[in-house]
Amino acid sequence: MKKWWWKILCIALLVYTILAGLLWNNVPRLPQLQETIRNLYFHVCMWFAMMVLFTCSVVHAVKYLRNNNLRSDILSRQYAVMGIVFGVLGYATGAIWATFTWADPNLPASESFSAIARDPKLIGAAIALLIYGAYLVLRDSIQDMDKKARIAAVYNVFAFAFLFPSIWIIPRLLPSLHPGAPDGEGGNPALNFKDLAPQMRFVFYPAIVGWSLLGVWIATLKVRMNFIKEKNLLHEA
Numbered sequence: 001m002k003k004w005w006w007k008i009l010c011i012a013l014l015v016y017t018i019l020a021g022l023l024w025n026n027v028p029r030l031p032q033l034q035e036t037i038r039n040l041y042f043h044v045c046m047w048f049a050m051m052v053l054f055t056c057s058v059v060h061a062v063k064y065l066r067n068n069n070l071r072s073d074i075l076s077r078q079y080a081v082m083g084i085v086f087g088v089l090g091y092a093t094g095a096i097w098a099t100f101t102w103a104d105p106n107l108p109a110s111e112s113f114s115a116i117a118r119d120p121k122l123i124g125a126a127i128a129l130l131i132y133g134a135y136l137v138l139r140d141s142i143q144d145m146d147k148k149a150r151i152a153a154v155y156n157v158f159a160f161a162f163l164f165p166s167i168w169i170i171p172r173l174l175p176s177l178h179p180g181a182p183d184g185e186g187g188n189p190a191l192n193f194k195d196l197a198p199q200m201r202f203v204f205y206p207a208i209v210g211w212s213l214l215g216v217w218i219a220t221l222k223v224r225m226n227f228i229k230e231k232n233l234l235h236e237a
Contacts, residue, residue: 010217013210017041020203039097040200041207046090047167049211053083053219054132054160061156064149073149074226075219076156077139080132082219086211087129095122120171128166131159 021041057079064072098119135155142148 006213007217010210010213013206014214017045017203017207017210021207024203026199037200039093041203043090043093043097045204045207045211046086046093048208049215050083050086050090051163052212053079053086053215054163056216056219057083058156058160061153064153068146068149070145070149073153074223076153077136078219078222078226079216080135080156081222082215084129084132084136086215087125087132091122091125091129094125098122121167124166124171128163131162131166135159 021038057076060072060076060079063069064076135152138155139148139152142151
């Protein structure tokens with residue numbers, strides 16, 4: 001039970017998030033958002049989960065640079081993989097949300113989508129995900145295990161350092177439709193008390209924890225599978 005409590009908590013929080021997020025009839029129905037505001041529990045919370053996973057990844061990358069333990073390298077890679085997965089899910093849910101709330105009904109669909117795709121927030125998020133995608137390509141292009149682990153760890157540190165400017169800083173300095181832009185009231189979307197209705201916080205914060213725990217859970221499973229695969233290869237050798 002001591003090893004499983006956080007997994008049980010993860011399942012309970014996600015069940016609560018899905019049921020309350022989709023069925024709880026107390027969300028504010030703003031003119032532009034209406035029911036789409038429920039996507040906050042998925043889009044934004046998956047971004048937070050992505051940040052947690054990338055943070056775990058860079059921590060293990062630094063650990064590898066300090067101790068040269070390949071276990072740290074494997075953990076760093078799997079957390080990065082899950083961070084990319086949640087990043088893509090966050091980007092997809094955000095892009096879909098934008099098509100319903102940012103699209104201009106007076107413009108053709110292609111022209112409206114083109115304007116949305118040029119939003120600084122979407123561009124910054126896409127660049128960050130591409131940088132981490134290049135991290136995986138770089139790893140797979142190197143055959144020597146120790147060299148691969150060291151170069152990947154160094155790249156991981158730089159990728160994480162670029163993550164904050166591309167997602168959190170630069171988009172806030174440029175005109176954007178996304179909440180928190182300088183042409184609006186500013187602030188940190190979903191964290192500023194002016195940006196989120198109090199009743200939504202009862203679902204929003206548990207959702208962040210639930211999605212983050214799910215990402216960690218899947219990453220640990222992938223790490224165990226990796227270890228089992230390596231043990232089988234050693235036995236065959």
